[in-house]
Amino acid sequence: MINKGVKIxxxxxxxGLMIFTVWNMRDFGEPGEIGxxxxxxxxxxxxxxxxxxRTAMDEFYIANTxxxxxxxxxxxxxxEEEKENGPSTNNAVTAVVFDYRGFDTIGEATVLxxxxxxxxxxxxxxxxxxxxxxxxxx
Amino acid sequence: MxxxxxxxxxxxxxxxxxxxxxxxxxxxxxxxxxSAAIALAACSLLVSxxxxxxxxxxxxxxxxxxxxxxxxxxxxxAIRGSRRREEY
Amino acid sequence: xxxxxxIVRTIIKxxxxxxxxxxxxxxxxxxxxxxxxxxxxxxIASLMALYLVAFGATKWKKKLLxxxxxxxxxxxxxTGFLGLFSGYMFYNFLSGSDIPIFNQTIDLMPGWEHANWAxxxxxxxxxxxxxxxxxxxxxxxxxxIITMGLFVFDKKEDA
Numbered sequence: 034m035i036n037k038g039v040k041i042x043x044x045x046x047x048x049g050l051m052i053f054t055v056w057n058m059r060d061f062g063e064p065g066e067i068g069x070x071x072x073x074x075x076x077x078x079x080x081x082x083x084x085x086x087r088t089a090m091d092e093f094y095i096a097n098t099x100x101x102x103x104x105x106x107x108x109x110x111x112x113e114e115e116k117e118n119g120p121s122t123n124n125a126v127t128a129v130v131f132d133y134r135g136f137d138t139i140g141e142a143t144v145l146x147x148x149x150x151x152x153x154x155x156x157x158x159x160x161x162x163x164x165x166x167x168x169x170x171x
Numbered sequence: 172m173x174x175x176x177x178x179x180x181x182x183x184x185x186x187x188x189x190x191x192x193x194x195x196x197x198x199x200x201x202x203x204x205x206s207a208a209i210a211l212a213a214c215s216l217l218v219s220x221x222x223x224x225x226x227x228x229x230x231x232x233x234x235x236x237x238x239x240x241x242x243x244x245x246x247x248x249a250i251r252g253s254r255r256r257e258e259y
Numbered sequence: 260x261x262x263x264x265x266i267v268r269t270i271i272k273x274x275x276x277x278x279x280x281x282x283x284x285x286x287x288x289x290x291x292x293x294x295x296x297x298x299x300x301x302x303i304a305s306l307m308a309l310y311l312v313a314f315g316a317t318k319w320k321k322k323l324l325x326x327x328x329x330x331x332x333x334x335x336x337x338t339g340f341l342g343l344f345s346g347y348m349f350y351n352f353l354s355g356s357d358i359p360i361f362n363q364t365i366d367l368m369p370g371w372e373h374a375n376w377a378x379x380x381x382x383x384x385x386x387x388x389x390x391x392x393x394x395x396x397x398x399x400x401x402x403x404i405i406t407m408g409l410f411v412f413d414k415k416e417d418a
Contacts, residue, residue: 050340050343053343053348054343054348057343057347057348058347058348059347059349121351121354121355121364121365121381121382121383122290122291122377122381122382122383122385123290123291123365123376123377123381124289124290124291124292124293124295126229126293126295127289127290127295127385127389128385130295131295131349131384131385131388131389131392132349132351132384132385133349135339135348135349135388136339136348136349138335138388138392139335139336139339141297142331142332142335142392142395143332145395145396145399146328146329146332146395146399148399148403149328149399149402149403152402152403152406152407153325153402153406156406156407156410228293228294229293229294229295229298232285232293232294232298232301232302233297233298233301236298236301236302236304236305237301237305240305240308240309241301241304241305241308241400241404244305244308244311244312244404244408245403245404245407247312248404248407248408248411249407249411251411251412252410252411
């Protein structure tokens with residue numbers, strides 16, 4: 034058994050880390066602003082090309098998710114601008130899920146863990162299939 | 172040429188939407204619960220095709236795997252554990 | 260629990276390897292193509308469900324699956340918190356660094372502001388988190404399916 038003080042200390046440490054994380058998260062871009070519009074689509078109904086507007090958030094992802102590579106050539110450390118830059122993945126959805134908002138993905142993975150724990154606790158009658166004494170419903 | 176492809180695209184889109192509504196009605200109407208579970212799997216598969224049309228391939232893959240197979244397996248386990256037919 | 264018919268078993272035997280390879284592809288290429296840890300893990304877990312239903316397998320290493328699940332979650336959280344040493348939570352400290360784990364960078368073609376291709380040995384912590392979450396989802400969904408299936412069928416045999 035772990036000591037109770039250790040448990041409380043770990044809990045307080047975790048709470049502190051998470052508060053620090055939320056305070057320290059990456060910038061997300063600004064949704065809603067119209068950037069320059071170069072996505073075109075042909076409309077057969079009106080017989081003309083439709084120009085779709087990309088918002089500033091789209092521009093942010095296209096510019097930043099693939100270019101998280103470069104270190105500053107002078108100081109050989111990532112500059113402050115590069116830290117806000119992207120994670121250097123080709124897939125922007127993965128960049129959002131695992132890098133920009135990885136904090137949400139921690140929550141999602143924890144929900145899955147809790148679901149599995151709940152199912153295995155609730156149905157622990159079936160846990161050992163070769164075990165003869167089944168202690169369920171007691 | 173372009174008009175034909177756009178027309179076919181729209182036709183497929185409408186067919187998928189009609190299929191979603193039809194399979195969802197089947198889920199409600201069927202008295203045989205295994206048939207209802209299979210209809211729910213078909214509804215889920217059509218929803219994943221709809222996601223693919225709406226340019227969200229990530230959600231489409233997750234929906235196809237989870238909705239069409241895993242929930243169907245869980246429903247079939249639950250039906251095997253109880254009675255098969257709905258009574259009223 | 261009983262096996263299903265030989266037709267079903269043969270088809271599952273044939274389809275096992277391609278489905279497994281497809282799921283592994285979805286997980287390992289999560290930073291390049293659509294998909295990722297959750298999607299590929301769900302595909303492989305559905306493969307486990309097919310195996311359970313078709314062959315009626317009752318002997319599963321549940322301790323091993325629980326260990327894989329907890330280990331995947333731990334690796335994911337630790338990788339996320341390691342980014343704090345570089346300043347940001349979930350900072351991608353591996354990409355472009357000297358540590359030879361997924362550290363290649365994406366070369367942008369001249370004249371293009373973004374590329375449509377990238378080396379597979381890129382992505383940094385994102386690739387590691389993809390693999391960790393993939394293992395966790397495989398183990399978690401397999402455990403749910405196996406536990407519910409064995410519960411139902413064991414109860415059926417008892418009654």
